Amino acid sequence: MFLTDLGTKTYLSRQSTVSWHGGQAPQGPTITVDSQRRYQEITGFGASFTDSSAWLVGTRLDSAQRDAVMRDLFSRQGIGLSFLRQPMGSSDFAVNGNYSYDDMPAGQTDPTLAHFSIDHDRAYIIPVLKQARQLNPELTVMASPWSPPGWMKTSDSMIGGTLKPDAYQPLADYFTKFLEGYAEAGVPVRYITPQNEPLYVPSGYPGMSLSAEQQNNLIKNYLGPALRDRELQTGILGYDHNWDVVSYPETMYADPAATGFVAGTAWHCYGGDVRAQAVSHNNYPNKPAWHTECSGGTWEGDEQAAFAAALGLVINSTRDWAKGVIRWNIALDQNNGPTNGGCPTCRGVVTVAQDAAGHWSYTKTVDYWALGHASKFVRPGARRVASNSLGAGDVQDVAFVNPDGSTALVAFNSANSQKTFRVQWGNKWFTYSLAGGAAATFTWTGTQHGTVDPAAIGSVDIPLENPNGTRALISYDAGMLAHQAQVRVGNQWLGYTLPAGASLTPPTTAVPLPRGAWTVSASASNATEPPDKAIDGDPATRWSTGRGMRPGDWFQVDLGSEQTFNQVVLDTTGSSGDSPRGYELFVSNDGTNWGQPIATGPGSPVAKILIPQVTGRYIRVVNQGDAGNWWSIHELNVLGPAGPASVAAGSDSGVQRKTAVLPDGTQLLVVYNSGRSVATFDVPWGDTTYAYRLPAGAAAIFTTRQG
Template sequence: MSHKWPLVALVAALPVLALTPSVATAHPDRPGDVSVVLTNLDNETFLARQPALSWQVTPAGTVAPSDSQTITVDTTRQYQQITGFGASFTDSSAWLVGTKLDPKQRDAVMRDLFGSQGIGLSFLRQPMGASDFAVNGSYSYDDMPAGQTDPSLAHFSIDHDRAYILPLLRQARQINPRLTIMATPWSPPGWMKTSDSMVTGSLRTDAYQPLADYFTKFLQAYAAAGVPVQYVTPQNEPLYEPATYPGMFLPAAQEDDLVKNYLGPDLRAHHVNTGILAYDHNWDVVSYPETMYADPAAVGYVTGTAWHCYAGDATAQSVSHNDYPGEPAWQTECSGGTWEGDDHAGFAGALGLVINSTRNWAKGVIRWNLALDQNNGPTNDGCDTCRGVVTVAPDASGRWTYTKTVDYWGIGQVSKYVHPGARRVASNSFGAGDLQDVAFANPDGSTALVVFNSGTASRTFRVGWGDKSFGYTLPAGAAATFTWTGRQHGRPDPAAIGSVDIPLDGPGGSHPLVNVDSGMLAFQSQVRVGGQWLGYTLPTGATLTPPTSQRALSRDGWSVSASASSPDDPAGNAIDGDPATRWSTGHGMTPGDWFQLDLGAPRTFDKLVLDTSGSSGDFVRQYQVLVSDDGVTWSDPIATGPGATVTQILTPPVTARFVRVVNQANSGSWWSIHELNVFAPGPTTTAAAGSGSGVQRKTATLPDGTQLLVVYNPGHAVASFPVAWGATTYTYRLPAGAAAIFSTR
């Protein structure tokens, strides 16, 4: 269950900001100065140049004034290379800009969006056919009458796009030659699907090759029309099947099959060099793209992961990056809308998206519609509360014109000053409700620091860079971009940044990097062993196996209960032996939801398995496990960690009668369990064959004292190595290209 708006009452439509003078380009007034560009909605200041600041010499170890915070920037620590920032010329957006604005207005808005005197957007995500924003209903590039098919694609044509979509894309490329374009289908042609419709359905077993051919023809046709496409994703939001607009359910195993056996080989055979990005859905199902990274037959065809923002947290991008550190990420859709609240909340949404996505390894960030009208449309039976980057609507005299929304100013605070090819660099951030920031080193040698005050009061802070610093006061809800040139002298204490970098040596001369801070420990699986928490990550495809065989406990005498249950999915379904039935909460996951098992008598166990395969997106997002002898007095947590489609919770042997699993995170998806099993240790077994001789081992210490061990497999086959938990030694099997992070605290 996935939505582009929270399941709460939506507020009234957001008023649109009026046109303002052209925005300023940030250039230091003289060498050594710091340029400042400010947006503050409270006094209608939009990307406005402020007086330049001067650096002050700050010797190493100098303490910031007590009334300020310090943002430390370290340009010697560099991360992902930036593709760009932007939105989407959906059919609705392109129709508004391309047919409703007169040529003068159209050229003006295109310069404001893509030009260097505007906000310099450089990354577009184009729907392949209709999305939930289309003017005349659903369409594909090979529509057929109901009941008819076209497996040879004899009727394929992109003529629909020639009227107003392709001309705008060509104009955007002319204005900004560094523009990157990706493309995504909301649905293949209906005849390729079980529903024989672009609405609902899944991919027919005989349509995998026709769909691959469909992608190839589209990419060739767009290139011939002057619009080369650099990336595609196989399916928009593949775990969500909309009931009213184009979509398709495509589980991870099917996308893996499509990519490795059809789409990847087809593009390669036709010498189409477009990269394939996996997934293109929300942050809360990390296992989906990793299914392809763990598959040796698929990983060679996958360029990276595309993420959406509507469920989960941006930290998931860092989790997945550290699992497979050679695989890049892009944030490819996150709409602004009236559900966010007023102008200030919408501006905060745009800034928060760009800052948090890039701080978590996103190479690019895409909002959603470039343009919508005064009614948040035209829509195609989809979102009617989404907001465009600009609004195109008739004025009081009936003349169509455009105005810039808070998304324009929010994205522009970054896109105008962070250029394609820039590298994100290290900086500390104070998080939601406080100062949030991200920093970049541009290809021209300049540094850009974006700071957003997401608190409710002004913040006075200092920015430290090597042996220099400056001070600034930023009003509540305002954002500032600081730019400067020069070379950093001196390096700060790593504790000032709060994270550690673990460099690795990858295949082909690559140098992947794992980055960890204390906040990411919550995304590890952790077990309590004696007085310590031992944490570990388990990338998709990896296994951690105890030295004993395991036997499933008999369910005789068991009973179960839950904090809430759907009337159709009672708790007992989780232990009825039928994987087709399930228990579910009946509501979107909220912290504190729990599922409880009474074993009937004290039993010894060392593994719980929560199988959600029948509802692959409905697994527990973040769990704690507690045990009890009487069902009244509960232990401290004995295990914590992130869930997965099949959540395997390992513990040292523990004896208890009652077991409670508690959800710790929010999600729009219901929490479901199709089958719950508990395992007891059996006789000692022989460890599975494998060699860990090729793995790399690196250690590090977080500023809070947590000890880290990173094990990376740069080879081409699964590697095995031992892991000790107290007196028990487990066997860890790590896929090629994956990294495991172990922590002790």
């Protein structure tokens, strides 16, 4: 057992052996580990040798200090980091400003890449990467551009803009030249992403807007074929951005021409909820997840809060299917730099700084110890295994089985006070008390004996068969209900998931109701963005709360008279991140008596709330969560039934159906399309039958619960 407790200045320190007891643990808080239920294979844990980080380690530290910090980071005697994400060119952390591998004078282009060179990286980036590989031969390297060369972009700069129509093939060739150059230099790159944070365009450092449709085009028509034709085995990870736009990577999964080129999704932590990784995994269960950036920084609060954030990322990201977890900068100086127009408050895994005499040395930050609780004990090729978590404000955990058969359990007490808990593994158990804010990693060897009650884990696994004989696995727990749409039919809640590319069509077409007689109101409004901006027909205007959204915030529509409708659409695409954090939809005839909600679901940039046909005059949407973002609506529409709907032809060939029941009684039906074409099937909601279209490789989950 290894402990980190900032309160006692204990850092990843080996403690006395903990003894097993035979049989069933006594009543009390218990973490049950079931190593027979296995999930994703682990790539590793790590950070990024940005230009700034590599410069600090490679040129500021003397050889002895450099060797020491590299051993501490990458060797088994240190914390054994095994996963690095490398910027392709400059990012917001670069020592001498913006650079790419093919910069040209203003007004000039180089479509044949005659001037391409990775020489910039040979000075100090490639040497530290090679040293990391020597210290840890299991190291995986991925790479991402913050921007292509400026001449490929509409801005003619590494800052701003999007990809020019004639630059798709040059950009694909840019990737292949980079991969071949790095491999020749001794640093093979296992994964790439087409663009860092494609939905955010910074004004002060390299970046580029790249829509899901643009990235899909780049991958299926240029980048994927270029890698194939050059016989490069590097995998492409889609997206490389926040948890709040699940539809972005799934756009490529739903396209038969693109999906074969995309190995999985790269996620960031700066928006949305980590459970988005599990939502997307269950939507497309053959597409893995990696968590590829989440910086620590001064915004997190004091050291204890920062340690909690880092441990929370390691635990929750892997619990939600991440094969790897990457922080941001490996090293920064005492001023959180050198920066290149970006984050001035980010924290490195180590700090490299000068003392009063001018001597450079390094110190370890809380990110080092947090990563180490997993990276030192969980080897590449390990499998995450089933365990329950006591949850936020208590002991959180994640468990793994290593390739050698040993087990590692990472536990973090997210409470302020000491917690005593048991760990049950088969027919053995032990007990431990962990101080508030402390973390522990327990390791053991041996084979699990005895049966495990599935209710102790709290989730169900649904194995599905792929045509090639491999298994697609969906895992579901009660917490996932909040991340899917649900409608009330009679005394039941009927829930459904809708992967990108799928559709749920009512038996009649839907047309927008006229808005001429409508009046709208809200619980709170920005003075310059009143409620009527949400129904003015102009998507550039909006209603907003004018403050961070809070549970109970509401937006209300008076239709002017009783109307029949079956869909409400909230469009927030003009304000990224401003969609509700979960919603409830109420309908009333008098605007006073609302009864129970008739629909609930997660927020999304465009929330299409489908409901069985209902008649009413008043509609109220209620936000369910806290966020610093304002709640905004750019356009709200209510749609009513028209003529009969036509559904495009499809078949249910290759469709698998499996059922399961959660410990709380919620019934699940999983429909998986293992075929090669779109499948179509009926979904009954009471007296209404909808048509569901499901893309190849996707799964839909339908839930039924009383309420």
